[in-house]
Amino acid sequence: MKIKLCILFLCCLLFLTSCWDQRLLSQSKLVYGVGADLEKDGKLLVTAVIQTIAQASKGTSEPVLTNVIVSSLANTFSDSRTKIMKKISGEYATSKARVLLFHEDLAKEDLYPVLDIIYRDPRSSLGAKVVISKDKAADILNLRVVEESLISEEILEIVTTAETSTLVPEENVQSICPTLFDPGEDITLPYLGKSNDKMIDVYGIALFNGRKYTGYNLYDEEPTLLLMMKNEMKKYAKFTLEVNPKEKDERNRFISVQVKSNKVKKEIKINKNKDITAEFNLNIKVEALEYPKDNLADQKEIKRLNKEISKQLTKKAEKLIKTLQLANCDAFGIGRELIAFHPKVWKSLDWEKAYPKITIKPNIKVEITSSGIIE
The missing domain is CATH 3.30.300.210 (Nutrient germinant receptor protein C, domain 3)
Known part of the structure; x- marks a missing residue:
C-alpha cells in the first residue's frame, strides 16, 4: 500500500509546474512613485522614485530608507522604462508603485496614452493613486523628503487623508479605467502642488472631459x-x-x-x-x-x-x-x-x-x- 502511494505521489509531481517566472526582490529596483511631464518638443520627462536601503550611519545599526530619483526623456512610457533601466542595477519593478503624478499640461493632451502600458502589463500596480499636479512632477518628486517622510509616502498620505476628509475622490489606476471610456460619465482627480515652504498642498480636484483634463478645478x-x-x-x-x-x-x-x-x-x-x-x-x-x-x-x-x-x-x-x-x-x-x-x-x-x-x-x-x- 505504501509503495502504491509513493508511486501515485511521484506521478502527481510530473504535473506540477515550477517557478519559471520568479522575480527576486533582491534583484529588483522597486519603484514607489512615478511622475510624467510634457516637454516643449512633445517628449515625456518621466521621473521615477526608487526606494532603497542605505548603509547605516556611524554609531547606528539600523539601515535607513532613502529615495533614488531617476529621470529619462522618452517618446513613450515604455521607452522611458527602457532608458531608466540603463541607469540602474537590477530590474525596473513598478509592481509596488503607490503614486502616479501627471503634470496638468500632459493631462490636457490625453491621459490614457501614459496609462496604456500600466493596463497592459499584468505586473503593474493597479492600486496606485492617480494625481494631477500644478507644478512639474519632476520638481515635486525631487523634493525627496518632506519633513521626515519620503516624498512618495508623503504624497500618498496626503491624498489618503484628503480622501478620508471628503476633499478628493477615492480613485486609483483601476477605478478610473471604466470611466475613461464611458461616454456618459467623466472622472475627477486630486489636484495638488508645492507650497512656498516646500510642502505638498492639495488644492482641490481636477475636472476631466473624456480622457482630457479641462483646466477647470473645484476648490x-x-x-x-x-x-x-x-x-x-x-x-x-x-x-x-x-x-x-x-x-x-x-x-x-x-x-x-x-x-x-x-x-x-x-x-x-x-x-x-x-x-x-x-x-x-x-x-x-x-x-x-x-x-x-x-x-x-x-x-x-x-x-x-x-x-x-x-x-x-x-x-x-x-x-x-x-x-x-x-x-x-x-x-x-x-x-x-x-x-x-x-x-x-x-x-x-x-x-x-x-x-x-x-x-x-x-x-x-x-x-x-x-x-x-x-x-
Missing part, C-alpha cells in the same frame, strides 16, 4: 459638496461658513460644522421637448464644532443658522455645477443614467453639446442636531 468646499451630491462621503466632511457678516469681531462671523449624515436623492426628468432636468436633494445633519458667538441653546438661533447654512451651501452647489458645465465634465454621471434608463433620448443627443445646456438643480437642507458638550 475649497466645492469638492466636498460634489462628493456628497454623488453620495461618496467618507469618514469626515466639514464646512466653515460666514453666517454673521455684520459682527465686529471677525471670529464671531463664522461657524464650523461637521457632517454627521447626509441623504441624497437624484432625479432625472425629461419633458415632451426632451429638455433634461437633474434634481439633487440633500438632507444633511451636522454637528456644530465651533461657534464663538455661542447662543446655540436658543432654538430661534438654531433655526436661523439652519436656514443660512442651507442657503449658502445651495449657492456653492450652484457655483460648482456652473464650473462642471463650463468644463463639460459630467462628474455626476447624468449621461450614464440616460444610457441606462432613457436609451432613446440618449441616442437622439449629442451629449458633448447637450450636457452644458441641461438644467441641474441642487437643493440642500441642513439641520444642526448637536452643538457639543457646552450646551
Whole structure:
C-alpha cells in the first residue's frame, strides 16, 4: 500500500509546474512613485522614485530608507522604462508603485496614452493613486523628503487623508479605467502642488472631459459638496461658513460644522421637448464644532443658522455645477443614467453639446442636531 502511494505521489509531481517566472526582490529596483511631464518638443520627462536601503550611519545599526530619483526623456512610457533601466542595477519593478503624478499640461493632451502600458502589463500596480499636479512632477518628486517622510509616502498620505476628509475622490489606476471610456460619465482627480515652504498642498480636484483634463478645478468646499451630491462621503466632511457678516469681531462671523449624515436623492426628468432636468436633494445633519458667538441653546438661533447654512451651501452647489458645465465634465454621471434608463433620448443627443445646456438643480437642507458638550 505504501509503495502504491509513493508511486501515485511521484506521478502527481510530473504535473506540477515550477517557478519559471520568479522575480527576486533582491534583484529588483522597486519603484514607489512615478511622475510624467510634457516637454516643449512633445517628449515625456518621466521621473521615477526608487526606494532603497542605505548603509547605516556611524554609531547606528539600523539601515535607513532613502529615495533614488531617476529621470529619462522618452517618446513613450515604455521607452522611458527602457532608458531608466540603463541607469540602474537590477530590474525596473513598478509592481509596488503607490503614486502616479501627471503634470496638468500632459493631462490636457490625453491621459490614457501614459496609462496604456500600466493596463497592459499584468505586473503593474493597479492600486496606485492617480494625481494631477500644478507644478512639474519632476520638481515635486525631487523634493525627496518632506519633513521626515519620503516624498512618495508623503504624497500618498496626503491624498489618503484628503480622501478620508471628503476633499478628493477615492480613485486609483483601476477605478478610473471604466470611466475613461464611458461616454456618459467623466472622472475627477486630486489636484495638488508645492507650497512656498516646500510642502505638498492639495488644492482641490481636477475636472476631466473624456480622457482630457479641462483646466477647470473645484476648490475649497466645492469638492466636498460634489462628493456628497454623488453620495461618496467618507469618514469626515466639514464646512466653515460666514453666517454673521455684520459682527465686529471677525471670529464671531463664522461657524464650523461637521457632517454627521447626509441623504441624497437624484432625479432625472425629461419633458415632451426632451429638455433634461437633474434634481439633487440633500438632507444633511451636522454637528456644530465651533461657534464663538455661542447662543446655540436658543432654538430661534438654531433655526436661523439652519436656514443660512442651507442657503449658502445651495449657492456653492450652484457655483460648482456652473464650473462642471463650463468644463463639460459630467462628474455626476447624468449621461450614464440616460444610457441606462432613457436609451432613446440618449441616442437622439449629442451629449458633448447637450450636457452644458441641461438644467441641474441642487437643493440642500441642513439641520444642526448637536452643538457639543457646552450646551
